[in-house]
Amino acid sequence: MPRYKILIEFKGSRYNGWQKQPNGDTVEGCIESALQRILRQPVDIIGQGRTDSGVHAEGQVAHFDFPETLDNNRLLYALLGVLPHDIGVWDMEEVDPQFHARFDASSRQYRYQIARRPKPLLKDISEMVLDDLDIAAMKGCAQKILGIHNFDSFTKPDNENPDSTCEVMQSEFNSVEGILTYRIEANRFVRHLVRRLVGTMIQVGKGKRTVDDFFDMIDNPSKMKNGHGAAAKGLILEKVEYKKSSKSS
Template identity: 70%
Template sequence: MPQYKISIEFEGTRYSGWQKQPNSNTVEEEIESGLSRILPQPVDVIGQGRTDSGVHAEEQVAHFYHSDELDPDKVLYALLGVLPHDIAVWNMQEVADDFHARFDATARRYRYQIIRRPAPLLRSFSEMVLDDLDLDAMHHCAQKIKGTHNFDSFTKPDNENPDSVCNVVHSSFAEDEYLLCYHIEANRFVRHMVRRLVGTMIEVGKGKRKVENFVDMIEKPSKQKNGHGAAAQGLILEKVKYEKSQKNS
């Protein structure tokens, strides 16, 4: 059967994350419902990974099979009429039948937004921090995150991801007037990892934790060390990267 890769943007405010779950409204469920209405037949959408409740995405990637050849432009246009206003499928392409959105992904990139003054246009997509921050200390912590580490200090037990080792290829802060953004890219992420990294670095910036304490959490990982979590609303999945050719021959 033909297989299709889709790219999805969504505002996660109203949703209990990406992954389907009982008695909760999720992005995956809305996508499957929309596709099933316009095709029409039941569709099983497989995402590259899950996002937590309240987290947003500029490019979440997923794939699905269909029994017939589809016209991507027509499907994308039809989805505009059936998906809620805070979810959009903005790209669709046929891919090789062995493509897998999750297992073929080589890297994921996230952005966390921190606003330093009241900013209504960004409030739903950022955490507001009005305290003075020691940005030099936060930059130092961000550099310590780069490389291959066990991130047990910044996650929680998860049967789907029992191994907390991730290879971080980029970790940095960028400041533009009142907006402070943290950027991170890695081969994989474990549950709550980015939010706990950012939340703990904010505590360092406020002087509530020392840089040495943060470094200890990186170098001597333990789930008992309990990194502080930042608000979900500031986290945005920016990009999922693939190296494998995705087009059918």
């Protein structure tokens, strides 16, 4: 059966995350409903991973199977007319039937946006922090995150991902035009990891925790150490990389 890979951008402000659930609208649920309306039969999509309520994405990846050959451009155009304004499927291709959006992913990249002055146009996709921040200390913490670590200090218990070990390939802060951006790329992420890393680094920047405190949370991981969570609205999934070609032969 043909398999199709889709790339999705969405503003997560009014959704209860990506993954379907009994109560509340989700991004996955909205896309499945739109595909069923267009294709006239149920379609089950598989995402590369879930995002929490209020989190956004520019490059969410999913796949679905359909028993007929689809015209990519026609389906993308039809989705444009059916999906809500805050969800867009912006690319689609037929892929190898063995491709899996979640299990074939080699890394995911997120950014977190911190507004350092009022930014009305970015209000819904950034967290405003007007306090003085020790940016050098925060950058030192970001460097500490690089490499392979157990991130128990920055996550909640998760039955789906009991192991909190992740390999981080990119972790850095940059500031442009009143926005302090934290960007992180890793082979995998555990529940609430990015938001808790960012929230704790902001506390270091404010002087509420020390750099040594942060380093201890990395070097001596424990869920009892309770990393501080930043607001969901500042977090954006930028892209997902794959370890092998997804193209259909």
